[in-house]
Amino acid sequence: MSRTSALSSFVESTPPGELGDVTKAIKSILGDDSVQSELAPAFEKYNEEQFTTVKLPGGSGEVIVSPHNSLGDGRYYDVESQSSFLFDHATQKASGSQSYVLESNHSDLVKSLVKSLGTHTSEHYPKSSQGVFPIEDDSQLAIVTVANKYSPSNYWNGRWRSSYIYTPSSGSITGSIKVDVHYYEDGNVRLLTNKEVSVSVSSGASASEIVRQIANAEKRYQEDLNKAFGSLSEGAFKALRRQLPVTRQKIEWEKISGYRLGQDIGGGRSR
Structure with missing residues (x-):
């Protein structure tokens, strides 16, 4: 390389x-x-x-x-x-x-989609930007949303990206939702996801109907993520370490300097 x-x-x-x-x-x-x-x-x-x-x-x-x-x-x-x-x-x-003035046979639909998409994102994301752009010689529309939340003072940053291709002639909406979160305090943990989406609307559907289908897909994915995090907390993460020492008693942290590691915490006998 x-x-x-x-x-x-x-x-x-x-x-x-x-x-x-x-x-x-x-x-x-x-x-x-x-x-x-x-x-x-x-x-x-x-x-x-x-x-x-x-x-x-x-x-x-x-x-x-x-x-x-x-x-x-x-x-x-x-x-x-x-x-x-x-x-x-x-x-x-x-x-x-x-x-810059957009030249497209779908100009009215593009403007309506931008407005409906803006309403959707303002209700569900703390800070986001969106755009709708004609592509493929004006035969399709790219519908894009990105939501960023940065907190470097707390050692984490995150981004939500969703991108869909809408084909007016067929009513198909295909795309993906991507989540990227980086946490780096005393370590380096990163979440990367990619969810493929495929839904459809009737030919000539309104902007509100198109955005409604997108909103439903994103809601379902957010719910799936919440469930996944819950199962990780109760399953895989707990398996990484014991919740309690071998003695089954909580550690008294104010007395930590007085513990004899491997004996008091592990339950071994003192010599």
Whole structure:
């Protein structure tokens, strides 16, 4: 594996909200600030796959960067704000905002979907961004949602991504839901999930019906995750260590310095 390939793999596997830290670490280890230009393709791939969000100059909310709304040469567009912008993949900053009018045979449906999707996400996610973009020569619509929650002071960051392809001619909705959570206090634990979704609506369905099917799929997956966490807590995690010492009595932590490890806690005899 070449140096560029190895470094790119680090970038592309970066946990949510930690790209700046990973880039800084790479520069520090190599002692080479110019490595940033070498990794430009990896930064672009990472930001588009992760649906990185960015606040536009003068804007209030954050918009999505994805392969579905790329105009080429580092420029992307947003339907809701009716603007396009330049995006620096290394610094994750936006600039050069311009007016942009979407040209699509599904323009009215796209605008309705953006509104309905915004209502859905505001009710279910503490902070999220969404977008709807015509793709495949205007024959399909990409419906994208990303919700980020970062808490580096508490050593954890998380991201929810959902992406669906809606085909108006058939009414099919296919896509996936991905959850990525990284917890790194006194350790390094990461949750990565990928749930495939396939539902359908009647041909010519309204935006509210399309979003309702998406909302139902996401609700079911959230419930499945909750059940999985519950079974882990009661099963696999408990199997990792005893809840109580061999004596079946709780440890009195204020007296921990006085315990004779292996005797008092383990139940052995003192000499």
